[in-house]
Amino acid sequence: MSDGAGKEIEQLIALMAKLPGLGPRSARRAVLTMIKKRRLLLDPLAQAMTEVAATARECVECGNIGTSDLCDICTSPKRDQTILCIVEDVSDLWAMERAQVFSGRYHVLGGVLSALDGIGPDELKLPKLETRVAQGQIKEAILALGATVDGQTTAHYLADRLEPLGITVTTLAQGVPVGGELDYLDDGTISAALRARKSL
Amino acid sequence: MTRLALTSLKLAAFRSHASLRVETDGRPVAIYGPNGAGKTNILEAISMLSPGRGLRRAAAADMARSATGIGWRVTAELHSLEQSHEVVTGVEGDAARSVTIDGKAAAQVALGRIARILWLVPVMDRLWLEGAGERRRFLDRMALSFTPSHAEASITYERAMRDRNRLLKDQSRDAGWYDALEDQMARAGAAITATRMEALSRVARAQEDAATAFPRATLSITGPDGEDAPDGSEDQLRRAFAEGRRRDMAAGRTLTGPHRADLSAIYTDKDMPARHCSTGEQKALLISLILANARALADSFGAPPILLLDEVAAHLDTDRRAALYDEICALGAQAWMTGTGAELFDALGPRAMRLHVTEEGGESRTQAEA
Ligand SMILES: Nc1ncnc2c1ncn2[C@@H]1O[C@H](COP(=O)(O)OP(=O)(O)OP(=O)(O)O)[C@@H](O)[C@H]1O
Ligand SMILES: [Mg+2]
Ligand SMILES: [Zn+2]
Numbered sequence: 013m014s015d016g017a018g019k020e021i022e023q024l025i026a027l028m029a030k031l032p033g034l035g036p037r038s039a040r041r042a043v044l045t046m047i048k049k050r051r052l053l054l055d056p057l058a059q060a061m062t063e064v065a066a067t068a069r070e071c072v073e074c075g076n077i078g079t080s081d082l083c084d085i086c087t088s089p090k091r092d093q094t095i096l097c098i099v100e101d102v103s104d105l106w107a108m109e110r111a112q113v114f115s116g117r118y119h120v121l122g123g124v125l126s127a128l129d130g131i132g133p134d135e136l137k138l139p140k141l142e143t144r145v146a147q148g149q150i151k152e153a154i155l156a157l158g159a160t161v162d163g164q165t166t167a168h169y170l171a172d173r174l175e176p177l178g179i180t181v182t183t184l185a186q187g188v189p190v191g192g193e194l195d196y197l198d199d200g201t202i203s204a205a206l207r208a209r210k211s212l
Numbered sequence: 213m214t215r216l217a218l219t220s221l222k223l224a225a226f227r228s229h230a231s232l233r234v235e236t237d238g239r240p241v242a243i244y245g246p247n248g249a250g251k252t253n254i255l256e257a258i259s260m261l262s263p264g265r266g267l268r269r270a271a272a273a274d275m276a277r278s279a280t281g282i283g284w285r286v287t288a289e290l291h292s293l294e295q296s297h298e299v300v301t302g303v304e305g306d307a308a309r310s311v312t313i314d315g316k317a318a319a320q321v322a323l324g325r326i327a328r329i330l331w332l333v334p335v336m337d338r339l340w341l342e343g344a345g346e347r348r349r350f351l352d353r354m355a356l357s358f359t360p361s362h363a364e365a366s367i368t369y370e371r372a373m374r375d376r377n378r379l380l381k382d383q384s385r386d387a388g389w390y391d392a393l394e395d396q397m398a399r400a401g402a403a404i405t406a407t408r409m410e411a412l413s414r415v416a417r418a419q420e421d422a423a424t425a426f427p428r429a430t431l432s433i434t435g436p437d438g439e440d441a442p443d444g445s446e447d448q449l450r451r452a453f454a455e456g457r458r459r460d461m462a463a464g465r466t467l468t469g470p471h472r473a474d475l476s477a478i479y480t481d482k483d484m485p486a487r488h489c490s491t492g493e494q495k496a497l498l499i500s501l502i503l504a505n506a507r508a509l510a511d512s513f514g515a516p517p518i519l520l521l522d523e524v525a526a527h528l529d530t531d532r533r534a535a536l537y538d539e540i541c542a543l544g545a546q547a548w549m550t551g552t553g554a555e556l557f558d559a560l561g562p563r564a565m566r567l568h569v570t571e572e573g574g575e576s577r578t579q580a581e582a
Contacts, residue, residue: 125389127378133386161371161396168392 075120113203216515217546220289225277242557245569250576324360331520340486369400394453405444418508425535426500516545
């Protein structure tokens, strides 16, 4: 399919169309808008993307995505080091941050256990998590995983692994994260779920 | 009208129905017409207003009209207790079946909260003779009619079990992973068993002092080989799963749990297992159970369910047929019934509306008669 634009522009549209929330139509509109607003959008966007491409990386401590080896949360002296929130995905971490209800640190698993999808403990960032907990500063781990079967299996599995290390393991109020993803919850719901957390 | 009824039904590209529109006033509906006209297809379309795969257990894509092949849609106005809901379900392209209730996207399981639908179809004539799977589904449909959350528990159980089965096949020895999955299976499984037992006792109670022309059946839940089922509590299940790992690993699947339960029925007055009863008696037992379920629901939910009775009239003698109609009308249930000839429904008189279905060039035509 061709729009009659040049090959490079077609290529850009095709790539944009792969982004979540965009399809071929909206990608075409977006690209056209960018080109029309070259100085306002296209040039700064290209520059921002180049910079992000050069610097974006996973935080070696928590798995958050930032621009240096340690993310801002892990280096901030204001964050409570005794409390750790365990999430499935970076988008969940960002959702918690947007809600501004949590002042501890995070650990991003990068998935949840699913034998059917071939995701086992080795595919998740578990060794790193256990190392962090074993260092002794963490007193409580909050499992902020989805209310899906996989999310709850993972929560149960983690609780069994972390409790023997001598920390309190709690979970977000059951049933709150409908459909699993924290990312879809509004801030009020996240903060209510956090306040109502309980031990497994 | 404090009942449960479809007041309007629209089918688009559903099997032989290119487009069908019927308005009803809540009375039972008698559907007649020749073989292959498209009568059962209408019942199947209505069954899609409840969670699951409907009364043929067909894949959603197969219900699309073959000539178009782009999908299908069922739109219904559902009067449930004091409220009216617009329910739309269907498939587009090769996407999964979608559901909207009053314009909002909803999960399939949400259908169970507003629509309680039970059915009897000819393949169920062999219910007591064939595999346990069909009987278990019959039992689960009963349970679902009383307790809509039965659907969620079943989905959770299935999902966790499929994961466990994968671990077994992969010969995994990660005890913690098994523990986590079995914990969910035990919780959901205990809920499933409790809901099933509750359904059986409600149906038993509804049979006790009923004025009915149909024979009483005594139901019980057994294990896969007819043995007494274990209590099915969370603790019992958790222990059974943990103890069964080695054996299950050899089999490559989970051999114990509520997914292996069976339903046994006895013709109470004759003390005869249903599978040894005559064909007619077996049919009468099924009708009796559906009616008892409906009476129990009228009590607990506040309205009897919508009944889909495919070719039920044809197999009953005149007296039994009249008795069935009388009981349906006394209950106030909206029964959608099919039969080849209009005369099968004569005993209903003005108590039902009639739909005449015919077929022309592979397309069904439906004519409402007052
Ligand atoms: N996906 C489909 N697209 C088009 N037609 C279909 C599709 N699936 C089934 N049919 C047709 O629908 C027709 C009617 O089927 P249905 O089972 O509703 O008939 P019926 O009126 O109940 O007949 P009977 O009295 O024999 O039970 C059949 O002839 C069948 O070929
Ligand atoms: Mg039929
Ligand atoms: Zn970090």
